[in-house]
Amino acid sequence: MSNAEIIADLTKIMEKIFDVSDLKISMDTVATDVEDWDSLNHIQMVVAVEKHFKIKFSSTEIQNWKNVGEIVASIQNKLG
Amino acid sequence: MEFAQLKSNLKKDFNGLKTKLKVALLGDTPTQLLKQALKGYGYEVAVDFEIFEADFDQIDQQILDPTSELYQSESDYIVIFASVQKVQLKFYKKPLEKRKDFASEYIDYVRHLANTIHDNTTARIILFNFPEINDSVFGNFSNKTEMSFIYQLRKINLSLMDLSRNVKNLFINDLCSLEATAGHNNVIDQKFYINTGMTHSLDFLYPVVKNITDIILAIHGKFKKCLILDLDNTTWGGIIGDDGLEGIQIGDLGIGKAFTQLQTWAKELKERGIIICICSKNTESVAMEPFEKHPDMVLRMNDVAVFVANWENKVDNIRHIQSVLNIGFDSMVFLDDNPFERNMVRMGIPDLTVPELPEDPADYLPYLQSLNLFETASHSAEDKNRTEQYQVEAKRVSVQKSFANEDEFLQSLEMKSKVSAFDKFSVPRIAQLSMRSNQFNLRTVRYTEQDIENLISNPFYYNIYFTLEDKFGDYGLISLIVLKKDNGDSLFIETWLMSCRVLKRGMEGFVLNNIVATARSNGFKKVIGEYIPTAKNDMVRGHYKNLGFTERGDKWEIDVAQYEDKKNFILPIQK
Numbered sequence: 001m002s003n004a005e006i007i008a009d010l011t012k013i014m015e016k017i018f019d020v021s022d023l024k025i026s027m028d029t030v031a032t033d034v035e036d037w038d039s040l041n042h043i044q045m046v047v048a049v050e051k052h053f054k055i056k057f058s059s060t061e062i063q064n065w066k067n068v069g070e071i072v073a074s075i076q077n078k079l080g
Numbered sequence: 081m082e083f084a085q086l087k088s089n090l091k092k093d094f095n096g097l098k099t100k101l102k103v104a105l106l107g108d109t110p111t112q113l114l115k116q117a118l119k120g121y122g123y124e125v126a127v128d129f130e131i132f133e134a135d136f137d138q139i140d141q142q143i144l145d146p147t148s149e150l151y152q153s154e155s156d157y158i159v160i161f162a163s164v165q166k167v168q169l170k171f172y173k174k175p176l177e178k179r180k181d182f183a184s185e186y187i188d189y190v191r192h193l194a195n196t197i198h199d200n201t202t203a204r205i206i207l208f209n210f211p212e213i214n215d216s217v218f219g220n221f222s223n224k225t226e227m228s229f230i231y232q233l234r235k236i237n238l239s240l241m242d243l244s245r246n247v248k249n250l251f252i253n254d255l256c257s258l259e260a261t262a263g264h265n266n267v268i269d270q271k272f273y274i275n276t277g278m279t280h281s282l283d284f285l286y287p288v289v290k291n292i293t294d295i296i297l298a299i300h301g302k303f304k305k306c307l308i309l310d311l312d313n314t315t316w317g318g319i320i321g322d323d324g325l326e327g328i329q330i331g332d333l334g335i336g337k338a339f340t341q342l343q344t345w346a347k348e349l350k351e352r353g354i355i356i357c358i359c360s361k362n363t364e365s366v367a368m369e370p371f372e373k374h375p376d377m378v379l380r381m382n383d384v385a386v387f388v389a390n391w392e393n394k395v396d397n398i399r400h401i402q403s404v405l406n407i408g409f410d411s412m413v414f415l416d417d418n419p420f421e422r423n424m425v426r427m428g429i430p431d432l433t434v435p436e437l438p439e440d441p442a443d444y445l446p447y448l449q450s451l452n453l454f455e456t457a458s459h460s461a462e463d464k465n466r467t468e469q470y471q472v473e474a475k476r477v478s479v480q481k482s483f484a485n486e487d488e489f490l491q492s493l494e495m496k497s498k499v500s501a502f503d504k505f506s507v508p509r510i511a512q513l514s515m516r517s518n519q520f521n522l523r524t525v526r527y528t529e530q531d532i533e534n535l536i537s538n539p540f541y542y543n544i545y546f547t548l549e550d551k552f553g554d555y556g557l558i559s560l561i562v563l564k565k566d567n568g569d570s571l572f573i574e575t576w577l578m579s580c581r582v583l584k585r586g587m588e589g590f591v592l593n594n595i596v597a598t599a600r601s602n603g604f605k606k607v608i609g610e611y612i613p614t615a616k617n618d619m620v621r622g623h624y625k626n627l628g629f630t631e632r633g634d635k636w637e638i639d640v641a642q643y644e645d646k647k648n649f650i651l652p653i654q655k
Contacts, residue, residue: 040276
């Protein structure tokens with residue numbers, strides 16, 4: 001999968017969890033850029049991403065992501 | 081059901097929901113998602129939960145401080161989720177030599193919390209118990225030493241049951257069973273816990289909030305009283321009309337074990353007080369034969385309250401069963417293996433619960449058990465006689481037809497009623513009747529056993545209960561009156577309720593005669609009644625008017641001096 005494809009899937013997942021439409025995210029987006037991206041929604045997003053891509057993150061990964069780009073990199077890494 | 085679905089319910093319109101219940105949520109782990117899930121699940125069962133969520137890890141502070149937000153929230157239910165993780169930390173902090181006392185100290189602490197709540201509010205407490213997981217410090221030897229965590233944990237769970245037997249306002253949310261059914265490893269998400277402190281995976285929130293809601297609704301008076309069974313391929317395998325007595329699968333024949341399991345469960349429900357009825361498309365004599373003659377049948381004719389087997393449609397037959405039992409459709413469950421019949425019954429009687437039985441009869445019982453259909457908030461010794469009472473009722477109904485007029489019939493019944501102030505002996509039955517009565521209930525006040533005990537000793541109240549028996553049988557305790565002394569010269573009827581099994585017996589007039597007599601002998605001039613409508617009690621909308629009360633604003637009153645006793649055929653007895 002390309003990074004753009006992963007971002008497209010991520011966008012859909014986030015829109016559902018954050019309950020917004022027309023979310024625009026890029027590799028540089030950070031949590032504070034998105035209004036409803038708090039820790040509670042973050043963990044729900046993680047669960048949804050894991051289900052969607054059929055992967056598992058480690059607890060360290062979840063805490064250390066700095067931006068969307070790093071999430072995408074983690075996903076790419078797992079998908080191999 | 082997934083958490084996302086519960087969460088999406090939060091956007092729905094809750095305004096139309098009639099049942100509004102105030103719940104407080106206290107936890108020592110983050111409870112935000114639990115709160116969302118509970119609110120969202122409420123929508124599924126048409127309940128608008130107004131939830132007060134305490135700040136994180138405030139269980140003790142909120143309960144022990146009488147001025148806390150908890151008490152200000154005036155919640156009817158206080159849900160307390162103390163996590164096993166936190167209990168474990170407390171346990172590990174204890175010096176080794178003191179660990180054998182951990183459980184009893186913990187129970188003392190819970191008792192103290194429960195007592196404090198009881199002193200400050202009439203709210204019911206719903207407390208989570210603990211999943212029993214071995215910490216692998218002692219291995220299996222932990223079962224042989226009081227110093228192990230799981231030894232103390234199991235002792236706590238057992239002691240919580242003992243405690244809740246005695247503390248009437250305390251109910252246990254059996255998280256331990258829930259986790260065991262789902263499998264502990266399937267319901268925890270260690271990563272989730274490490275990152276957020278939340279103890280369970282998202283999708284386990286559904287069974288947890290369903291369980292909480294089941295308990296609340298049972299306390300609130302919404303629970304199942306009756307199980308209606310289809311016969312062929314539901315109660316036994318095969319078709320009795322085709323396969324004959326020797327050919328149906330029950331016991332060791334074919335997959336008979338699956339049906340034996342289901343029957344055994346139904347029999348246990350009956351012993352607990354659930355009414356078992358049969359509704360089958362069959363010739364009656366053929367359908368009854370296995371109950372009378374098959375050696376492997378668990379259910380027998382005397383386990384069945386109403387037996388309906390004919391070739392009419394099932395909607396009409398279930399309506400007939402309902403008319404004999406006189407209970408709401410929403411308190412009845414219908415089991416049928418045939419999807420066509422299920423759908424027809426669902427369409428015809430929307431309030432009825434009709435579980436979507438799995439195709440394989442082997443899965444019937446685990447599926448039904450997973451639904452927790454028969455939650456209850458009370459149990460009394462009388463419950464197991466309920467089937468017999470309804471069998472007698474069916475007999476009464478057929479005798480009634482032979483009388484020319486109603487008075488003659490009532491006279492022939494030779495009715496007797498014990499009239500008594502509430503006494504200790506009857507507390508469980510009185511509380512239970514207040515929980516169960518929905519239709520003939522003027523103000524629908526629910527009383528726990530604790531509430532009833534308080535009423536007995538409260539000098540501002542007169543409380544009367546009534547039993548009824550006739551030549552066919554004994555109904556037991558069937559009506560309650562709670563009278564409150566108003567300021568001045570009037571008595572207010574805080575509660576007037578009656579079991580619908582004794583409708584049309586002249587009991588209402590007999591009860592009113594006793595109310596007025598109580599007022600008269602204690603020097604009151606007026607008796608005031610009030611009708612508070614609910615979704616269920618339309619039956620008594622005209623109750624006070626019919627009994628000759630005069631309307632005064634939103635209340636009804638009767639003048640004691642002017643009152644003439646109502647005619648009836650019930651003889652008061654002293655037992």
